[in-house]
Amino acid sequence: GENVEQHPSTLSVQEGDSAVIKCTYSDSASNYFPWYKQELGKRPQLIIDIRSNVGEKKDQRIAVTLNKTAKHFSLHITETQPEDSAVYFCAASMETGNQFYFGTGTSLTVIP
Amino acid sequence: SQTIHQWPATLVQPVGSPLSLECTVEGTSNPNLYWYRQAAGRGLQLLFYSVGIGQISSEVPQNLSASRPQDRQFILSSKKLLLSDSGFYLCAWSVRGGRNEQFFGPGTRLTVL
Numbered sequence: 001g002e003n004v005e006q007h008p009s010t011l012s013v014q015e016g017d018s019a020v021i022k023c024t025y026s027d028s029a030s031n032y033f034p035w036y037k038q039e040l041g042k043r044p045q046l047i048i049d050i051r052s053n054v055g056e057k058k059d060q061r062i063a064v065t066l067n068k069t070a071k072h073f074s075l076h077i078t079e080t081q082p083e084d085s086a087v088y089f090c091a092a093s094m095e096t097g098n099q100f101y102f103g104t105g106t107s108l109t110v111i112p
Numbered sequence: 113s114q115t116i117h118q119w120p121a122t123l124v125q126p127v128g129s130p131l132s133l134e135c136t137v138e139g140t141s142n143p144n145l146y147w148y149r150q151a152a153g154r155g156l157q158l159l160f161y162s163v164g165i166g167q168i169s170s171e172v173p174q175n176l177s178a179s180r181p182q183d184r185q186f187i188l189s190s191k192k193l194l195l196s197d198s199g200f201y202l203c204a205w206s207v208r209g210g211r212n213e214q215f216f217g218p219g220t221r222l223t224v225l
Contacts, residue, residue: 006155032212034213034214036214042218043202043216043217043218043219044156044202044216045216046213046214049213089155089156091214098144098161098163098206098208099158099161099171100146100158100206100214101158102148102155102156102158103155104154104155105154105155105156
């Protein structure tokens with residue numbers, strides 16, 4: 001089955017700096033890669049996703065890049081703000097199947 | 113619009129007691145349904161998923177079971193809880209066919225003492 005690894009597990013940045021979280025996956029059949037944000041005590045919510053037919057996608061301060069050859073994808077947050085502090089999860093989904101495989105999460109702290 | 117409900121929100125149970133957590137989805141038909149467990153400081157562990165009534169796939173062998181008696185109802189159960197069953201249980205749904213967003217419920221915080 002699919003194996004998703006996520007790094008780092010914790011990340012602290014100064015407000016205004018950039019944050020990068022990286023994930024790798026094992027199954028080349030995976031073609032949908034969402035990122036979820038989970039604030040303390042709340043449910044995970046989708047913040048951005050990318051499909052394998054594109055290499056990069058951007059939404060304001062958030063961007064995701066995908067390298068299918070190397071089987072890795074990354075989340076980039078620019079101009080970080082304290083409200084970006086949360087746990088971020090990457091995930092991978094196969095083209096034929098109904099399962100989502102999540103990474104172990106990255107706890108991001110933005111220091112004011 | 114679609115909504116997903118879970119109850120109870122919090123639960124404290126003694127070791128060896130039974131468990132029943134319920135999840136229901138409104139505003140959609142034939143969803144894929146999922147149960148995840150999130151231990152403290154850990155990631156999301158997929159426990160079960162279902163693509164239809166009575167169809168359950170288990171990802172991790174354990175003392176938990178799941179059932180889907182109706183299209184939009186997903187139940188997580190245990191006959192005898194273990195200490196290691198403590199955690200945050202999340203139900204989620206997605207459009208059948210994969211490659212789409214998962215929508216999570218508010219979760220149930222389970223503490224086994």
